[in-house]
Amino acid sequence: MDWLKISTAIFLILLLVFLLPRAKHMLSNSPKAEKGDWQAVLLPLIGVVGFIVLLVWMVSK
Amino acid sequence: MDNYQPSIAASSALSVNKVLRNTYMLLSITLIFSALTAALSMVMQVSPGVSLACSFGALALIWFVLPRTAQSAAGIGVVFAITGLLGFGLGPVLNHYLSLSNGSELVATSLGGTGIIFLALSGYVLTTRRDFSFMGGFLIVGLIIAILAAVANIFLGIPALSLAISAAIILVMSGFILYETSQVVHGGETNYVMATVSLYLSLYNIFTSLLHILGIFGDE
Numbered sequence: 001m002d003w004l005k006i007s008t009a010i011f012l013i014l015l016l017v018f019l020l021p022r023a024k025h026m027l028s029n030s031p032k033a034e035k036g037d038w039q040a041v042l043l044p045l046i047g048v049v050g051f052i053v054l055l056v057w058m059v060s061k
Numbered sequence: 062m063d064n065y066q067p068s069i070a071a072s073s074a075l076s077v078n079k080v081l082r083n084t085y086m087l088l089s090i091t092l093i094f095s096a097l098t099a100a101l102s103m104v105m106q107v108s109p110g111v112s113l114a115c116s117f118g119a120l121a122l123i124w125f126v127l128p129r130t131a132q133s134a135a136g137i138g139v140v141f142a143i144t145g146l147l148g149f150g151l152g153p154v155l156n157h158y159l160s161l162s163n164g165s166e167l168v169a170t171s172l173g174g175t176g177i178i179f180l181a182l183s184g185y186v187l188t189t190r191r192d193f194s195f196m197g198g199f200l201i202v203g204l205i206i207a208i209l210a211a212v213a214n215i216f217l218g219i220p221a222l223s224l225a226i227s228a229a230i231i232l233v234m235s236g237f238i239l240y241e242t243s244q245v246v247h248g249g250e251t252n253y254v255m256a257t258v259s260l261y262l263s264l265y266n267i268f269t270s271l272l273h274i275l276g277i278f279g280d281e
Contacts, residue, residue, distance in 0.1 A: 005215050007113050011120070012212045016205060018124055023201040030197040037195055041239065044185050048178055048235045052228075052274065055174050059167060059279030 073248065081245050083253035088260055091140055095148030095261075102152025103159075115150035119143045127258065136254040144261055154269065158276055167279050171272040179264055182235055186242040193243035196236055203233040224277060227270040234263040234270075 102111075122143050130136040158164045186193070207229045214222045241259045244250035250259075 004109055004113065007110075009212050009215050011113060011116055012208050012215075014117075014120060016208055016212075018120065019201065019205055019208070023198075023205060026201045027198040030199075031195050033195040037191075037193075040189065040191050041193065041196060041236070044182055044239065045232055045235060047181065048231065051174070051178065051181075052231065052271065055170055055271070055275060056278045059163070059170055059275050 076251070077246060077248055080251055080253050080256065084245060084256040084260065087137065087140065087253060087257040088264075091144040091257065091261055092264070094141055095144045095151075095265075098145045098148035099151040099155060102149040103156050105152070106156065107149070107152050109153045112150040112153045115146040119146040119150070122146070123258065127255075131252050131254045140254055140257055140261075143258060147261075147265055151269070154272070158272060161276070161280055163279060167272065167275050170279075171268055171275055174271050174275075175264055175268040178231075178235060178267060179238060179260075182238045183242050186239055186246060190246060191243065192247050193236075193239045194247070194249055196240050200233055200236045200240055203229065203236070207233060220277070224274060227273045230270045231267050231274075234266045237263045 119142075122139055126139050127136065127143070130139050155168060158167050161167065207226055210222065210226050210229075214226060238260065241250065241256060241263070245256050250256050
């Protein structure tokens, strides 16, 4: 195991330590989704997935 | 008293537009600055260790310095330091991909793809004016799961998992662009320094993850 992998793992674990208090705050303070909210999110995310598939097709052909 | 209601609404809209304009202006400048530091580190042929040290430095600035300076003019300097360090840290990654036979195509496609994703998602929020604040908890949990999987994969080294993590990060960061832009539009985020850093980190992660995916599929 080289030191670069260990350092990267330490970096990611520090990132988790940084994120956990924010996660607790966001989980307890986020408003509930209303009807149609998730559909409004899915539409652009499906667009992103389709666009990435297109890019992958472009670079692999 | 009712006569004052339209002026309050107009004042609020002006304030939101100001935050939005300042965020996009600072984001544009920091992206250019970041590209310059990335070019510098490519020329200097810095090692992956230096790249990791830059990431540690940027994390420390985001963690300890940014929250204390975001409300002052010093915050702008801190944003440049963060984006400069992260840009400098990209040098070894870019040199690696550019050494491939179709490397310049991969980097250019990732850069263009990231720009199109950002413009499309921002345009979607600005056009629909929907409030995506309900996504906050979902996005942060998604990010934590992706980071945990990334830590595990450092030791497991499974290529398919690495690909899945990159795909998940692109989706989570796309969600964060919707979330952060919506926060600015609806007045939930009034500090353009914080909004810029948040959007920059989303763009940075989308670019590196997209480069990783295209590098796997497009490597000749």
